Amino acid sequence: MDLIMTDFLTPSDxxxxxxxSQSLKIEYRFKFRASIIWKLQVEQLxxxxVADKLETTSKTVRKWRHRxxxxxxxxxxxxxxxxxxQTFTLSQHCELIALACDQPQTEGESGGSWTVDELTLEELDQEFKAWCDDRNRQSITIKWQFTTANACIKLHSLYPKLTVEN
Structure with missing residues (x-):
C-alpha cells in the first residue's frame, strides 16, 4: 500500500x-506534474x-513524488x-521562431499556417539562397579535379562499351 504524503509544503511551494496545477497557460507536462503533487499533498490521496484520477500509472506518480x-x-x-x-544555435532558433511568426507566402495543405516540414524547408531554402548569394558576391569558382577527357579515362568502367557494326 502506498503511503500518503505528510504536509510539509512551504507557503511558496x-x-x-x-x-x-490550475493554470491554463502553462505547458501541460508541468500542469500534470504539479497536479500529481497537489493531489498527494493537499488532497491527501x-x-x-492519484494515478486513477489523472489516468496515469502509479509508477509515474511515484517518479514525480520522488523528484x-x-x-x-x-x-x-x-x-x-x-x-x-543541440542541432540549432540560439540565433538559428530565434530566426526559426521569427519565420514561424510570419504567414507562409503560399497557402498549401496547411491552410495558411506553417507545418514543421514547411518551416524546415522554408528555412533551408532561405539559408541556401543566402549561401548562393554570398558565393556569387565573392565570385567563388569551383575547382574541378579533372577534365571531361580525364573523366572518360578514369571512369571508363562506368561507361558502356559500344561497338560499331558495319
Whole structure:
C-alpha cells in the first residue's frame, strides 16, 4: 500500500503548485506534474488514487513524488537530457521562431499556417539562397579535379562499351 504524503509544503511551494496545477497557460507536462503533487499533498490521496484520477500509472506518480521530495518544485522541471548536442544555435532558433511568426507566402495543405516540414524547408531554402548569394558576391569558382577527357579515362568502367557494326 502506498503511503500518503505528510504536509510539509512551504507557503511558496503551495502557491506555486496551486498556480501550476490550475493554470491554463502553462505547458501541460508541468500542469500534470504539479497536479500529481497537489493531489498527494493537499488532497491527501494515495498514489493509486492519484494515478486513477489523472489516468496515469502509479509508477509515474511515484517518479514525480520522488523528484519533488528530492528537489522541491525544481524537481518538477525537465531534467537535462543526455545525447547529441543541440542541432540549432540560439540565433538559428530565434530566426526559426521569427519565420514561424510570419504567414507562409503560399497557402498549401496547411491552410495558411506553417507545418514543421514547411518551416524546415522554408528555412533551408532561405539559408541556401543566402549561401548562393554570398558565393556569387565573392565570385567563388569551383575547382574541378579533372577534365571531361580525364573523366572518360578514369571512369571508363562506368561507361558502356559500344561497338560499331558495319
Amino acid at each position: 503551495r502557491e506555486k503548485l496551486k498556480t501550476w 494515495s498514489v493509486t488514487e 519533488f521530495l528530492e528537489k522541491g518544485t525544481k524537481g518538477l522541471l525537465d531534467a537535462p537530457r543526455s545525447g547529441s548536442p
